[in-house]
Amino acid sequence: MKGGVEKRIREVSVRLAERGHEVHVYGMRCWSDPATIERDGVTIHGVALAEALYCGGRRTVPQALRFGRSVLRPLLSSGADVVDCQNFPYFSCFAAKAASALRGFPLVVTWHEVWGDYWYDYLGPRGVFGKAVERLAASLTDHPVAVSPSTARALEGLGVSGPVPVVPNGIDTARIAAVVPAAEESDVVFAGRLIRDKNVDALLRALVPVRDEVPDLRALIVGDGPERPALEALARDLGLDGAVTFTGFFPDHDAVIAAMKASRVFVLPSTREGFGIAALEAMACGLPVVTADRPGNAARDLVRDGVNGFRSGLSAGEMGEKILTCLNRDQENRDLIARIARDFDWVSVTSQVESYYRDLL
Template identity: 40%
Template sequence: MKIAFVYDVLYPDTIGGVEKRIYEIGKRLAKRGHEVHVFPMTTGSGNEIIRRDGLIIHPVCRPIGLYTGGRRSVFQAVWYALHLFPVLLRIRVDIIDCQNFPYFPIVISRIIGWLRHENYVITWHECWGEFWYQYLGLGGFFGRLTEKFSLLLSHHSIAVSHHTVTRMKAEEKTCEPIIIPNGITLDDITIIQPFTKQVDVIFVGRFIPEKHPELVIEAIRILVHTYPTITCSLIGDGPMMSELQEKIHDYRLSDNIHLEGFIRDYKEVIGRIKSARVFVLPSEREGFGIVCVEALACNVPIVTTQYPLNAACDHVLPGCGYAAMPNAQDIAKGIQMYLFRQPEVSVIHDYIKKHDWDTIVCLLEQTYNKLILSK
């Protein structure tokens, strides 16, 4: 098969869940003999072909900032979509797999699929619904309208989680999406050794308001009265760094909580997770939450929060984690529950096997073949 993945950035040039999924799936499909094309913003021209890790990279346009004022840039999405049209039109493929966000490329992919009589599928990572109004205020009306229009174009669609399917149906999506989750490279995680320095609690993620790293600090502030020597590592970087540093200083938790900064080495991150007793992700919005599956693969229980848009709650398994209310007191309760309790390893083992990238690639390959044959 000739497969086109449409998304505006490429791993490891940028590090995020969607680009990581495309990279891991794409390189495995290439090893299975398929021709895999990707279309990111990158330096070069659309006529220039770059080959990397089995992927055929078509530079669409020069990179511009993805975010404006902490939000995804509408201008960037339109800029990318307009430049995508001539580049994607030149390539003949069997199927176009367009990622749902930032929506405008969906229209371009659908038009080209119609013009060239090519199969297309839209992969949905999140569906926001009413959250658009919280995100953009009155402008959220246009964001939600765009999302609903994209759902109408999603006759063939893939969703990365049951949570996303539920959200899609709430927005009147009638055609049942196929669930093909995100994954992990289980063999690689298994052989990584734990970090030499052990900690009780660990957080990995961007230091941004929607990830709520401050709730981890607040929870440790509660627990330190019972466990004076409790230790915590926060791995990441972002606009909340100064705020977090001030909280740690003001609460006199410098001996308990350490801000490790952004760690690019994936093996080191996994090693640090393996050295922890509890993994905490109090995020209010996760389309999937790969890092929670990675923590489970390290046999580390997870504590996350019951926000409506947090799909990471799907990974809270019996005896392996806690879905807390979004406040420091309940997060502290979840941490305390697993500080001296081992998770149910057999439950974890059965779950993470379903999320190995090799298993997921087989499912996706079967899905593509069915779509092609049904046309």
């Protein structure tokens, strides 16, 4: 399964190649020999053998260090005009900076998220080291790019001179439009990993007052993760076991889109989102989005209150009220929401990336 970072790299790279640019992608090799392959006009270099990214539920530092060390020599010999390095897992940014200084090409660092004090939640007292590395990485280039206004503001908080340009992530609107709605309809849908930061428990509690107004309420929780057993137990305790269905992960992404198209409101109560592609995909399906109004949730940047959804607190009363308001909207509003999402098509995003590179040169 591809994450938002990997999806951005692929979608932009392929489209840049279609426009006549020579595009090379450097990453860990998760395929058999040869180490360098070509896909869809893009040359992909496996600079080191793939290994587990997580240990005990946390990203492993040795893996990040090995990738950073392994990518230096290929970048030095790349002959690149521009190098765009994704900010995480940081150590590759330092290798790219060294290659940039030695070879003279401009270095872009694309920031998908800034953790800041969240490092202490993630690592406890050791978070001071993660926070320090992040701040140092933010100082490596004069050409940072953020994928959301929230991330741009957080970068300025790290001392990056602003304003930081924002080039968002995107969606394939044509592919989404071609997906047929699922046969099983629902009123409310969530899609994502069932982890603590997604706050699906807040959604379940908000569904209690919603069900008081909509007795035949149907809600889908699409996804899986370590919180699922506790969330299923909470749904039973709240008397929602007949109204809420936990589907697990679907076999392909089109099935997620189909479920969205057969629903009426998408709810993302997450307090940590680097961008919120699932929310944007829901908007492309015409769904209003109710999302958490928290600084760490970049999905709130996509929402215009009262137009394509609402920013909400996590209390059951407030979130439930926002969900009910969305449920009462008509089809005309769905069409407006889908039109707003078209501004984020990958074609438009690629044009913004291309323009930014040209300005550097």
